[in-house]
Amino acid sequence: MADHLRNGAGTLHLTALSIVATMAAALILTMAYGSLYLQNRERHMGIWAVTWCICLVGLGMFLWIFFIASNEGLAPWGFLTGAVIGFTVAIGMLVVHLQKKESCFRLLTENACDVIFRYRLVPPVGFEYVSPVSTKTLGYSPEEHYKNPNLHLEMVHPKDRVVFERRIQELPVNADQPLVLRLIRKDGTVIWSEHRITPIYDQAGNFIAVEAFIRDITQRKQMEDALQRAEREKATILNSISELVNYYDTDLRIIWSNKAASEWVGLPAEQMVGHYCYEIAHHRTEPCEGCPVVTAIKTGGVHENEITFPGGITRLIRGYPVRDAEGNVVGAVDITMDITERKQVEEALRKSEARYRELADSLPEVVFEMDKNGRLIFVNENAYSFFGYTKADFIRGVNALETIVPEDRARARENIWRSMHGEDLGGVEYTARRKDGAAFPILIHSRPIMQNGQPVGLRGFIIDITERKQAEKKLRYLSLCDPLTGLFNRTFFEQEMRSLEERKIPAGIILCDIDGLKLVNDTIGHETGDNLLIAAAKVIKKVFRDTDIIARVGGDEFAVLLPNASEETVESACRRIRTAVDEYNKGNPELPLSISVGYAVSRESVTVSSLFKEADNNMYREKLHRSQSFRSSIVQTLIKTLGARDFITEHHAENLQELVTLIGKTLGLPESRITDLRIFAQFHDIGKVGVPDRILFKPGPLTPEERLEMNRHSEIGYRIAQSVPDLAPITDWILKHHEWWNGEGYPLGLKGEEIPLECRILAIADAYDAMTSDRPYRKGMTVEQVLAQLEKGAGTQFDPQLVMTFVSLLRQKSLGLYHH
Secondary structure, rough: HHHHHHHHHHHHHHHHHHHHHHHHHHHHHHHHHHHHHHHOOHHHHHHHHHHHHHHHHHHHHHHHHHHHHHHHHHHHHHHHHHHHHHHHHHHHHHHHHHHHHHHHHHHHHHOOOOEEEEEEEOOOHHHEOOOOOHHHHHHOOOHHHHHHHHHHHEEEEEHHHEEEHHHHHHHOOOOOOEEEEEEEEOOOOOEEEEEEEEEEOOOOOOOOEEEEEEEEHHHHHHHHHHHHHHHHHHHHHHHHOOOOEEEEEEEOOOEEEOOHHHHHHHHHHHOOOOOOOHOOOOOOOOOOOOOHHHHHHHHHHOOEEEEOOOOEEEEEEEEEEEEEEOOEEEEEEEEEOOOOHHHHHHHHHHHHHHHHHHHHHHOOEEEEEEEOOOOEEEOOHHHHHHOOOOHHHHHHHEHHHHHHHHHHHHHHHHHHHHOOOOOOOOEEEEEOOHHHOOEEEEEEEEEEEEEEEEEEEEEEEEEOOHHHHHHHHHHHHHHOOOOOOOOOOOHHHHHHHHHHHHOOEEEEEEEEEEEEEEHHHHHHOOOHHHHHHHHHHHHHHHHHOOOEEEOOOOOOEEEEEEOOHHHHHHHHHHHHHHHHHHHHHHHHHOOOOOOEEEEEOOOOOOOOOHHHHHHHHHHHHHHHHHHHHHHHHHHHHHHHHHHHHHOOOOHHHHHHHHHHHHHHHHHHHHHHHHHHHHHHHHOOOHHHHOOOOHHHOOOOOOOHHHHHHHHHHHHHHHHHHOOOHHHHHHHHHHHHOOOOOOOOOOOOOOOOOOHHHHHHHHHHHHHHHHHHHOOEEEEOOHHHHHHHHHHHEEOOOOOHHHHHHHHHHHHOOHHHHHOO
């Protein structure tokens, strides 16, 4: 029993020892795995620790029960054996796990993008570890690093080597600051690298090694360089412009300013940073009223404002909001431009436009601008009355095509396109239409309006050519018609003759010639002759239809063209002309009309020109028979006209006849010569029919011009006398009856006995009768006064011998007959 108890006590003792050992093993495993869990954040490590503790306890109890059953004395040893086995297995498992973790760590370092190395600073100095990526990044393998402890220093770019050596010497100070270096790879290329160095200490706290991460930042460096270069370029560009540029935050503090802005403020750009613009630029305590930067930040839109500073400088400030990637306003930029010159140019342009407007408004033409759709975008004031539109109409919009009649619009539209595309059309005529519908002709000159090399409209002017059209019509009329009679002219008549000849149409031609027209023109005057032509045209035109071609083909000739007319028809027309002339003369006896008529009718193989010549010959044949008799009738008419106009002295001609007869008989002239002298006394002033009444009947003295006109009557009388055979003996006397003895008379300036005796006799008789007769502006002189004047004029105006004879004759006979 005692042995049994002793054995039991021992068993309990061993059992307790086994339990303690087992619990110790479990605690050690738990701490080991727990430490791994805390360091590596591996959750499954804790699970492993608990699991192995349970397994150890279970295994110990199993062996303890087994030994108790088999041999009670060995039970405690069995439990202890289980604990030892379990501890051994746990240790083995921990080693396996640590190897696995090291494999994972090596896998991470060897596959990292950065070069990782550990460098020992105490003997033996050199690389303890270099990650394989060094071969790719640096061009050198880990083995090459292990062989050459100075390899990394050799790789540092010469320009960065001093910096690198200084940092190594300073370690472990500032070890946490990254070091940026240029490294030369094995192939000679240069890369930028970032070094992050960690100092390594031993258990005694001694600095024994460094671990470093080397990252290739070449691409990042290039991007940074590019960014810095862009920043420099931005600064260079912005500092090169004359505009003021400032960048603000949302509180209106300056973040950046260009050179122009700093010079304007008078501070360096770096000193402006952080200040308010309104403080340093405008010396204010709050933003300026209407500040575009404030508005841009508040509204998120672009705003601008013009400010005129003292001295007349005007600046335009434009504010732009700055947004981040999310679209939020994070600041603003303002650009300030000196627009003083621009404002001056604008003012000059405004004045120029005003002058242009005044000039355009002063023109009688319409000045216009239109867009490519035809809308009038500018017109001068003359356009309002020109087209009948109001200013409000043009403001609302008037299309140029609306001012043109519908039938011209298609052509106008085409010409607009052609002109806008560079074709020079010159002046183009259209028929315009006013607002009230009235049509009138216009001429348009236009040129394209170019912007950026492209036509955007037309600019030009419009002329009302109504008067020009009327003038052209009149010119066409004058080119084809006789302006005096209104009949067609020779040009038109010949065109019609050629047309008939080309079409082989037979025709009859009648030619009419006014007899004595030249005599009328030379004596009475061209005005009377023109009236005679007009009367003849009316007489001839009255005989024919309006469709018949009647023309004035010469000074005193008329022609009638009768297509498809027979000889009977033409003869009948000639008879009607003569009948019409007789009727006219009955109503106008003071100046009768005489027309010689000839005709011809076309036959086969006879040209129209030959026909005209035949009619002309027939007309002149008749004229030869009529001419002399008509001239005599014309002269008689002229004499009657002169008698009707000569109201100065009722018996002037009779007095002269008696006086010249007395002188002629005293001189012993034959009777036939005295008869011619009496006719001369009657007709010597026949040329006065050609002197205008305003001169002939002027109550006062004549002007030099009027005197010259009056002196022409002797030449006119000469031409009249030449036309009348009965006056042939006195023709030369009529021409020379105003010649003076001293040669100062007219028209030939004869003197002395060069002057015919009859002219010298008439000069004394005419002067005597004129001076003794009353005039509207004076009373007649006495005989003695007249005789004294004649004696005074002897040798100058009068033949002195004849004056002496005439004076002696009158004084001897004391004839009161000659004083009226």
